Amino acid sequence: STVSDALEALTDLQPDRARITADILQGLSLRPRQLPSKYFYDARGSALFERITRQPEYYPTRTELKLLQDCATDIAVAVGPRLHVVELGSGSGRKTELLLHALADPVAYTPIEISRAALLASIARLATALPQIEMLPVCADFTAPVQLPTPQRAATRRLLFFPGSTLGNFVHADAVALLQAMRRTMGSDGLALIGIDLHKDPALIEAAYNDAAGITAAFTLNLLARLNREIGSDFDLEGFAHRARYSVPRLRIETELVSRCAQTVQVAGRRFDFAEGEAMTVEYSHKYTDAVFASLAAEAGLRVSAHWNATEPAFGLRLLQP
Ligand code: AVI
Secondary structure, eight states: OHHHHHHTTTTEEEOOOOHHHHHHHHTSSSSBBBBGGGGGGGGGHHHHHHHTTSSTTTTHHHHHHHHHHHHHHHOOOOOOOOOEEEEEEOOOOOOHHHHHSSSSSSOEEEESSHHHHHHHHHHHHHHHHHHTTTEOOOSOOOOOOOOOOOOOSSSSEEEEOOTTTEEESHHHHHHHHHHHHHHHHHTTTOOOEEEEEOOOHHHHOOOOOOOOHHHHHHHHHHHHHHHHHOOOOOGGGGEEEEEEEETTTTTTTEEEESSSSSSEEEEETEEEEEOTTEEEEEEEEEOBOOOHHHHHHHTTEEEEEEEETTTTTEEEEEEEEE
C-alpha cells in the first residue's frame, strides 16, 4: 500500500466517550477500585510508553527486539509464506517491521491499535518501508470483537502477532478468553506468535516499572489527565502517586495509583470518596514460567508448537496452534 491507500483502508472503531465513561464508572465502583490499563493509550500515553521502552531499566522491549532479530529466519520457516499478519496492540510497529521483513512474501498487515495517533504514525512508516504489503489498519480495542478486513490477494493463513507481553496485562480469566477469541480469529490453520515476559529476579522486574527518570510514573498518571480531558472527571493529578510492586506468589507487577490524601473525585456527575493511602489498581503485568504459560494456552485450546527464549534477562516468544 501507499500511505494514502493505508489511510483510506482504515477501520475506525476507537472507543467513544460513552464507552470509556461506562468502563471507568464500573471500575470505580469495585473494591479495590480499578481503572482499565487499555485507557493509558491516548496520543500522549502512547508517546510516553515509547519512552518507557527506551529506559535502561525497561528490559522487555529491547530484549524481545533482539530475540526477534536472532530468530527471524527460524520463525519465517516455522510460519510459512504469504501470510495475513494481524497484530494486537501494535503501538509503534517497530517489532512488526522486523517480522514483516523476515517473512516470505507477506500478503497483508492488519495492525489493531486503540490509539489512533499511534496507529496513524505506524502505518505511515510501515507503508513507506514495506510498500509491497497491503496495509489494512483497524483502530479498535482488540478485546472487543473486530471484523477483520479481507486482503485483496489471498493469504495462505492468518498469523496473529501479539508481542510485548501485552497478554500479561490480562488477569487469568481474561487472558484465557482473549486466547480463545484469537483461536477463533486465526481459524483452524492459523497461528499466533506471542511474546511473554518470564519470571526473574524480582528486583529487576520492579526496577523496570519504577524507572529512575520517572517516565513510568508519568505514564500511569497520564491516565487521569486523559480521563479529565475526555470524560470530564476531576482527578487531581497531584493527589495520586504511582506505585508498582512485584508480587512473587502472583507472578505479576501490580501498578496502583495511591491517594495521597482523603479526597473526593467527580466522574459523570457521581462522587467517589478516596481515603488517604487508598490504592486504585491500574495495571497488572503478569510474568510467566514455561509451565504456567503452556497451561494457559491449553485452557484456550492452543498448544505451543515452537518457542524461542532470550536469557538474562529472560523473555520468550511462543508459536501457538489450535
Ligand atoms: C504494554 N505492556 C505490556 C506494558 C507492560 O510492561 O505491562 C505496559 C507498561 N506499563 C508500565 N510499563 C510498561
